Amino acid sequence: MNQEKLLLIPGPTPVHPRILNSLSQPTVSHVSPILVDELKEALSNLKSIVFCQKGEPFIVAGAGTLAMEMALLNTVAKGERVLILSQGFFGQRMEKIAKSFGLDCDVLQGEDRKAVEPALLEDRISRNAYTAVAATHVDTATGICAPIRDYAGIVKGRGPFFIIDGVCATGGIEEKMDDWGVDIVLTAAQKCFGVPPGLAVLVVSERAIAKRKSMASIPAFYSDLLNWLPIMKDPSKYFSTPCVNEIRAFTEGTRIMLEEGMESRFARHARTAQTIRTELLDFGFSFVPEAPYLADTLSVVRYPEGVEDGIFRKTFAENGVIVAGGLGHLAGKVFRMGHMGNLSLSQIDFALAALKKTLASIGFSGKFGPEKGGGE
C-alpha cells in the first residue's frame, strides 16, 4: 500500500493540491492558447517573484544544473574569467561546469561553517578582471546561506555580471534583482516554488542578454538563451517541445506565491525556520552553519552523541517524515531537513511531533527538559 509520507528533504518539496490538480489536466498542444497564456503568466509572475521589471525570464525543461550551465555559458566567453563564491557542494558544481567548458575560473570557498566573507570578494574583484561573479545563495549540502545582498552591493557597478544560484532560495528568501543589480537569478521548480522537479528557471538582465548577443557563438544549443528568447517572448513559437503539464503546474505554483505575497512568504519561511530550529536545539541537536549563516529554507542538523543516522532517518520515516542524509564529508553526521515551499502549519506541527516520537522510540532522551515531558 502506498503510504504517503511528509517529504521534508531539501527538494523536491511537498506539492500543494492546487499544483497537483493542474498537473493532472489533459496534456494540451504546446502551441495551444491554453499553454501560451499559462506560460506567459508564469513568465510574468516569475519576474515579480525576483523583483525584476525589465529582464527576460526563461522557463525550460531541465533542472537547476541546466540553469547553472545556461547562466555561465551565456555570459562568459572562452578566455574570460569567472569568480565563483562557493558555500559548498553546489559552488563546487559551478566550478565543474565552468571547467567542463574550458572557462577560466577562480573559486572563493567559504570556511567550514561560514559563507565567503564579503571582504574577500571585495579584495578579489578589486585586483582582478572578472566577467562574472557567481554565488550560491543557499548551499543545500551545508545549509549555509550567503550574505547575497552584500555580495551584490560589492559587484554592482564594477562591471562583472552577478549571477545568483537561487535553487535553494528563490521564492523563499528575498532576492531583489533590480534593486540589488543582479544579472541572473537561476533556480529550479522543485524547492521554494513547491512544484515537482523538471524545470530550469532563470531571469536574466537586459545587460546580460546584450552580452550574449555580442558573442558570435557559444558552446551550446539547447542552453543557448538566444534560441529560447523568441519562445519566451511569444510562446506560440517552437524551439523544443516544452513540458506542457509541468509548465501548467509551475504557473499555478507562481500564482500561489503571489497570492501569499512575496514579503509574507519570506517572513513565513523565516518563522518556520525559527520554530524548527528552536525545537531541534531543545532536543540537543546543533547546526552545521554558524548562526548568521543559517538558512530559512533548510536545516543541516548535526546528530548529538548517541543518535545513529540510519536508524534515526528510518524511524523518522516510519513516523511519517522523510528527511535526507548528509552529502560528501557530512554523510552519516547530519540529516538535512527542508522547510521551504508551501508547507502548512499543520505539516510543521506534524513533523515536530514525529521528531519527538522518533527520538523517544530510538531511546534518545537528549536535552528533553521537564516541560517537554521526555518524549512519549
Ligand code: PMP
Ligand atoms: N544549486 C543548488 C544550490 C542546489 O541545491 C541544487 C540541487 N539541490 C542545484 C544547484 C542543482 O539542481 P538540480 O538538482 O535541479 O539539477
